[in-house]
Every structure is written in structure tokens, then in C-alpha cells.
Amino acid sequence: xxxxxxxxxxxxxxxxxxxxxxxxxxxxxxxxxxxxxxxxxxxxxxxxxxxxxxxxxxxxxxxxxxxxxxxxxxxxxxxxxxxxxxxxxxxxxxxxxxxxxxxxxxxxxxxxxxxxxxxxxxxxxxxxxxxxxxxxxxxxxxxxxxxxxxxxxxxxxxxxxxxxxxxxxxxxxxxxxxxxxxxxxxxxxxxxxxxxxxxxxxxxxxxxxxxxxxxxxxxxxxxxxxxxxxxxxxxxxxxxxxxxxxxxxxxxxxxxxxxxxxxxxxxxxxxxxxxxxxxxxxxxxxxxxx
Amino acid sequence: xxxxxxxxxxxxxxxxxxxxxxxxxxxxxxxxxxxxxxxxxxxxxxxxxxxxxxxxxxxxxxxxxxxxxxxxxxxxxxxxxxxxxxxxxxxxxxxxxxxxxxxxxxxxxxxxxxxxxxxxxxxxxxxxxxxxxxxxxxxxxxxxxxxxxxxxxxxxxxxxxxxxxxxxxxxxxxxxxxxxxxxxxxxxxxxxxxxxxxxxxxxxxxxxxxxxxxxxxxxxxxxxxxxxxxxxxxxxxxxxxxxxxxxxxxxxxxxxxxxxxxxxxxxxxxxxxxxxxxxxxxxxxxxxxxxxxxxxxxxxxxxxxxxxxxxxxxxxxxxxxxxxxxxxxxxxxxxxxxxxxxxxxxxxxxxxxxxxxxxxxxxxxxxxxxxxxxxxxxxxxxxxxxxxxxxxxxxx
Numbered sequence: 001x002x003x004x005x006x007x008x009x010x011x012x013x014x015x016x017x018x019x020x021x022x023x024x025x026x027x028x029x030x031x032x033x034x035x036x037x038x039x040x041x042x043x044x045x046x047x048x049x050x051x052x053x054x055x056x057x058x059x060x061x062x063x064x065x066x067x068x069x070x071x072x073x074x075x076x077x078x079x080x081x082x083x084x085x086x087x088x089x090x091x092x093x094x095x096x097x098x099x100x101x102x103x104x105x106x107x108x109x110x111x112x113x114x115x116x117x118x119x120x121x122x123x124x125x126x127x128x129x130x131x132x133x134x135x136x137x138x139x140x141x142x143x144x145x146x147x148x149x150x151x152x153x154x155x156x157x158x159x160x161x162x163x164x165x166x167x168x169x170x171x172x173x174x175x176x177x178x179x180x181x182x183x184x185x186x187x188x189x190x191x192x193x194x195x196x197x198x199x200x201x202x203x204x205x206x207x208x209x210x211x212x213x214x215x216x217x218x219x220x221x222x223x224x225x226x227x228x229x230x231x232x233x234x235x236x237x238x239x240x241x242x243x244x245x246x247x248x249x250x251x252x253x254x255x256x257x258x259x260x261x262x263x264x265x266x267x268x269x270x271x272x273x274x275x276x277x278x279x280x281x282x283x284x285x286x287x288x289x290x
Numbered sequence: 291x292x293x294x295x296x297x298x299x300x301x302x303x304x305x306x307x308x309x310x311x312x313x314x315x316x317x318x319x320x321x322x323x324x325x326x327x328x329x330x331x332x333x334x335x336x337x338x339x340x341x342x343x344x345x346x347x348x349x350x351x352x353x354x355x356x357x358x359x360x361x362x363x364x365x366x367x368x369x370x371x372x373x374x375x376x377x378x379x380x381x382x383x384x385x386x387x388x389x390x391x392x393x394x395x396x397x398x399x400x401x402x403x404x405x406x407x408x409x410x411x412x413x414x415x416x417x418x419x420x421x422x423x424x425x426x427x428x429x430x431x432x433x434x435x436x437x438x439x440x441x442x443x444x445x446x447x448x449x450x451x452x453x454x455x456x457x458x459x460x461x462x463x464x465x466x467x468x469x470x471x472x473x474x475x476x477x478x479x480x481x482x483x484x485x486x487x488x489x490x491x492x493x494x495x496x497x498x499x500x501x502x503x504x505x506x507x508x509x510x511x512x513x514x515x516x517x518x519x520x521x522x523x524x525x526x527x528x529x530x531x532x533x534x535x536x537x538x539x540x541x542x543x544x545x546x547x548x549x550x551x552x553x554x555x556x557x558x559x560x561x562x563x564x565x566x567x568x569x570x571x572x573x574x575x576x577x578x579x580x581x582x583x584x585x586x587x588x589x590x591x592x593x594x595x596x597x598x599x600x601x602x603x604x605x606x607x608x609x610x611x612x613x614x615x616x617x618x619x620x621x622x623x624x625x626x627x628x629x630x631x632x633x634x635x636x637x638x639x640x641x642x643x644x645x646x647x648x649x650x651x652x653x654x655x656x657x658x659x660x661x662x663x664x665x666x667x668x669x670x671x672x673x674x675x676x677x678x679x680x681x682x683x684x685x686x
Binding site: 075076099100101102103104105106107109110137138139141142152153154155156157158159160163180182183207209210211212213214217233235236237238239240242243245246247248249250254255259275276277278279 | 374403405406408409410422423426439440441478481483508509510511513514540542544552553554555556557558559560561562563564565566567571572575577608609610644645646667668669672
């Protein structure tokens with residue numbers, strides 16, 4: 001079992017004729033994902049590396065029956081790409097693009113209300129259900145199918161957690177990167193709800209970072225609703241206040257959004273919080289009695 | 291991106307907000323005439339990006355033109371220390387000479403992003419001149435809040451609600467409604483991340499002015515805000531951070547002595563955290579980018595080592611799509627390049643590589659001319675960096 005992506009995923013890539021888009025379209029296909037083609041306005045009707053290219057998402061969806069899209073469109077045009085995919089009714093929209101203006105995302109969120117699409121990201125590595133579908137830029141081979149769900153605001157730190165799990169002999173149901181921007185499509189709680197409804201997920205690793213209150217909200221939800229063990233890590237305990245730590249959303253502002261507050265909220269909700277990022281995998285093993 | 295007060299006021303004026311008359315100067319001799327033009331009294335305000343200028347002695351009232359010149363001379367060139375500058379302070383290069391107005395009331399007005407609501411949030415309060423975060427802590431009920439629809443902007447009834455909530459009616463209320471609309475339009479149309487008027491002042495005649503103004507902008511939107519980009523003042527930024535941004539590297543200088551080079555922002559923060567857990571302090575945050583190319587690694591080395599406080603370097607790379615052996619070759623080539631340039635790396639370098647082709651990667655490091663300390667996990671890397679630091683400090 002898994003969440004969001006699996007064997008029934010039919011993926012297109014928006015921005016497929018760009019360097020990044022094509023590279024990762026091939027990476028997803030090589031992993032075994034059913035990549036049915038891609039979209040680049042103005043290049044419709046051609047093929048690239050065996051992928052069909054359409055001019056619009058609407059056309060791509062009509063002709064390919066795609067149910068997921070992976071977006072590599074540059075920041076000035078990425079918001080439009082997301083809204084185009086939502087308008088075409090694509091069920092899952094995963095936006096990798098980093099550097100989208102915050103106000104574009106505020107408008108995108110307003111546009112998505114009442115539409116049936118789910119947006120993951122932007123500024124995220126995507127998601128993967130090991131051995132079934134990779135919809136993102138993560139290295140597939142570090143993953144193994146299993147029973148631990150992973151949710152994170154980070155990219156390489158997620159790979160670190162997955163690598164630790166795999167080395168502990170713990171495979172993953174699905175690993176989801178929700179992205180490092182202040183306004184994003186899918187929250188920790190959205191993903192936790194899905195993991196709660198997935199019988200094969202026996203434990204969850206939640207990786208947060210400084211800035212905002214998403215971890216505190218997740219903590220409250222976990223306390224009320226989640227029965228499986230959750231191991232948590234919050235990056236940025238040593239970050240100075242008022243400085244953006246790489247990710248647009250990773251900033252302690254007005255004394256709010258500190259790692260200490262987030263860790264305390266998670267611990268109070270029963271989450272097994274680790275202070276060392278090197279102990280995420282081992283702590284899951286321990287919690288599962290392995 | 292941050293800008294100066296006088297620049298923020300210029301933008302607000304363009305959007306129809308009333309601001310005091312003023313002129314920015316870098317030569318104290320100009321102060322006298324300007325003060326005379328303003329009727330013989332004026333305020334001299336240091337222009338630096340940091341807050342807390344008044345308390346630090348950077349804002350003074352002159353009661354005659356001669357005093358204006360003397361105060362401008364005193365403030366220009368000073369190292370202004372505030373709670374936001376750090377102990378070394380920030381040099382004042384420009385002062386704003388402004389007409390002195392009769393203050394009757396000081397209010398607060400600001401717009402920023404409400405991350406939880408995912409919309410702009412307008413805040414107003416009768417406690418002007420104070421830190422809004424302190425007001426939010428001590429008396430949260432004193433802050434009026436209006437969430438702004440990003441597609442519609444602030445609606446007239448919302449501006450009316452703010453004006454009446456602040457306790458005004460008649461002409462003053464109408465002026466407040468107007469400045470509320472200006473502030474929200476400024477926020478939306480300039481891709482600001484913060485527009486703050488603190489204080490928003492009401493004078494004895496009931497007229498409303500933006501007495502101080504602060505604006506920050508969304509770096510991601512600068513590509514479409516050319517006018518804003520021109521307001522950038524690199525003197526206000528750390529030179530190493532400016533250089534890093536030119537190489538596409540995200541670097542933030544900190545106070546410790548272990549320089550960090552990491553790919554990915556989350557892993558970079560986690561690396562800083564684990565250094566602290568093992569008893570040392572990170573010298574910086576540095577994200578070399580996901581691919582950690584040879585050029586990025588070489589630039590990152592130069593930037594880390596230009597910080598004289600750095601006594602050891604910890605490289606933590608999770609090679610995902612980029613193969614680890616290729617990254618290792620990049621690291622070795624960067625070290626060779628620095629040696630060839632006459633700036634060899636003279637501090638211990640701990641490298642932790644993980645991911646694709648990691649065995650070959652470690653081989654490359656072990657065969658190199660440089661004596662890397664190779665670690666095989668985050669914990670042992672941090673431990674080894676802290677130990678190398680202690681040995682070095684003990685040995686020197």
C-alpha cells in the first residue's frame with residue numbers, strides 16, 4: 001500500500017523539453033514510473049527521448065489520460081503552469097520549481113480552492129512510492145519498499161532520513177517532500193491524514209524546519225488522531241533569528257517559528273523527537289521494537 | 291531584500307500615502323538650508339537598514355538650522371549600534387532631513403504574509419512606536435487584523451473597520467482609510483514581504499502621516515520589480531554573503547569556528563545543529579546547491595576560508611542524482627585549484643559523502659594529495675570536525 005502515487009500513476013512532465021525537465025522525466029521513467037509524455041507550449045506534436053510532447057495540459061490529459069504532473073517550469077511561469085494543470089483537472093500536481101514569488105503562490109492557493117486537484121510543493125523534491133512510482137528528483141535507489149511513511153519540508157535531509165531507514169532495514173510506504181516555501185500546496189496534516197488511512201504505514205518520520213507554524217499544527221493533529229509512532233526532527237536549532245536559511249520559508253520571525261517551540265509542541269503530542277539528525281532511522285527502529 | 295526608510299517613503303508617496311517632507315543627504319553642509327526650508331526645525335534620521343535607530347542615537351531633533359548641520363555631521367559616518375546591528379554597528383552613509391511635525395497620536399499600520407491563512411494580513415494598533423511583536427505578546431487584543439483577499443485587495447468596509455476600530459471618525463478616519471488602501475496596494479504591487487508604518491502619526495489638526503516606514507521584499511519576485519532592485523544598498527550587506535549570492539550559493543555568516551559546506555538547505559541546517567550537539571559552533575550556513583559542482587565547491591571553499599574565525603571545515607554532501615565520486619573529484623580539484631592560486635586550504639577538512647557510488651567517492655578522497663578526514667556518517671563527521679578543531683586550538 002502507499003499514498004498519492006503508485007502503480008496507477010500516469011505522469012506527464014510540464015517543461016519536458018527543458019534540461020532539468022527532460023533529465024528527470026527520464027529518471028522517473030527509468031525508475032519504472034509510467035511517464036506518458038510532457039507539455040511545452042509551442043513544441044506540441046514533437047517527441048523528445050521517446051516522450052510525446054503536447055502544447056497544453058488540457059490536450060495532454062485528453063490524449064494520454066494522465067492523472068499526475070511534475071512541473072519544472074521556471075519561476076516566472078510556474079504559477080501559471082500549476083493553474084493550467086488544475087484547470088485541466090489533473091488530480092496530483094507536483095511542482096519542483098524553486099523561487100516562485102510568494103504572492104504568486106497566494107493567488108495559486110486562491111485559484112485551487114473548489115477545484116479537485118492536489119498540489120504538492122513548490123520547491124520540493126516530489127514524492128516516491130518505492131518500487132512503484134517515483135514522481136520527483138530524489139535518487140530512487142536509496143529507497144526500499146516497506147512500512148515507514150516519510151514527510152519533510154527538505155530535499156537532501158529527506159534523502160538522509162530515507163538512507164538511515166534503509167540501512168536499518170526499514171523500507172518506506174511513501175516519502176513525500178512538501179517543500180520549503182512559506183506558502184505551499186500540501187501541508188504536513190494533509191499527508192498525515194493520508195498515512196493514517198494507509199494500513200501499511202506503521203510509523204512516520206516527520207522532518208520539519210524553522211519558520212511558520214506548520215509543525216505545531218501537525219503536532220496538534222497527531223495528538224488527536226494518529227496512533228502509529230511518529231519520529232520527528234526539526235532543522236535549524238542553531239539558526240539565527242531574522243535570517244532566511246536557504247529555504248524561503250525557513251526563518252524565525254518575531255521570535256516565532258523556532259526549533260525549540262516546534263520540538264516542544266511535537267513532544268507534547270507524543271512525537272519521538274530526536275535532537276540529532278543522525279538518529280532518525282535508529283529511533284524508528286527502536287519505536288517499532290526492531 | 292531590505293531598503294532604507296527614505297526609499298520606502300518614496301514608494302509609499304507614489305502609492306498616495308502622506309509622508310513628511312524630507313530630503314536625504316550625505317554631506318552635512320546641506321542640512322542647514324533644508325532645515326531652513328522646513329521652517330527652522332527638523333528631524334535628522336540615520337539611514338541604515340537595521341531597526342532601533344532612535345535608541346541607538348541615530349535619530350535627533352534639531353531646533354534650528356545650525357543644530358541640524360551639527361547633528362547631521364555627528365550622525366553621518368558614525369558606527370550606529372542597535373539591537374539589530376550586532377556590537378560592531380553599521381556605518382551611517384546617509385541621513386534623512388525631515389520636517390518636524392506636531393505629534394498628537396502614534397499608531398501602528400502594517401501588512402505582511404499570514405503563513406497559516408496563506409493571505410496578506412493587515413494589522414493596526416493604537417500602540418504606535420512600539421515593537422508590534424511585543425504588543426502581540428503583551429496585549430494581543432490591542433491589534434486589529436484584517437485578512438486581505440489577494441485577488442480583490444483591501445475592501446472599503448475593511449478600511450472603515452480599521453479606522454473606526456482605532457477610534458477615529460470624520461476627516462481623520464477618511465485619511466486613515468486612504469492610507470490603509472495605499473499600504474495594501476504597495477504591498478501587493480511591489481511584491482513586498484512587509485510594509486510597516488510605525489508610527490503612523492496623527493497631528494494636532496487631525497492629519498495623518500507615515501512618520502517612519504519599513505519595507506522588505508520577496509527576493510523571488512525581484513525579477514519583475516526592476517525599480518525595487520535599483521534600491522539595493524550592498525553596503526548594508528555582508529560582503530561574503532553578497533559574493534556567495536553571485537555564485538548561486540546560499541551563505542550566512544555565523545559566529546562559530548567550524549565552516550560548513552552542505553548540499554541542500556535542510557541538510558545544511560541539520561549539519562549546523564549536529565556540530566552544536568557535539569560541542570562546537572558552526573561558522574556559517576552554506577548550501578552549495580543540489581548538484582555540488584566543482585565550481586560551486588571551489589567558490590564555497592574561498593568564501594568559507596575568507597572568514598578568519600574558521601579553524602576547520604566540515605563538508606557534508608548527500609549525493610543523490612549527482613554521483614558521489616564526481617562530487618569527490620570536484621572537491622579535490624577545488625583544493626588543487628586553491629593551492630595553484632596561492633591560497634591553499636590550511637585547516638583540517640572533514641568530508642562526509644553519502645549516496646550513489648560512495649565507495650569510489652571515498653577512494654578519490656583517500657588517493658588525493660590533500661589529507662582529508664573522511665567520515666562515514668553525520669555523527670562521526672561532526673565528532674571528527676570538533677576533535678580536529680580542539681587539536682588545532684590546543685596545538686596553536
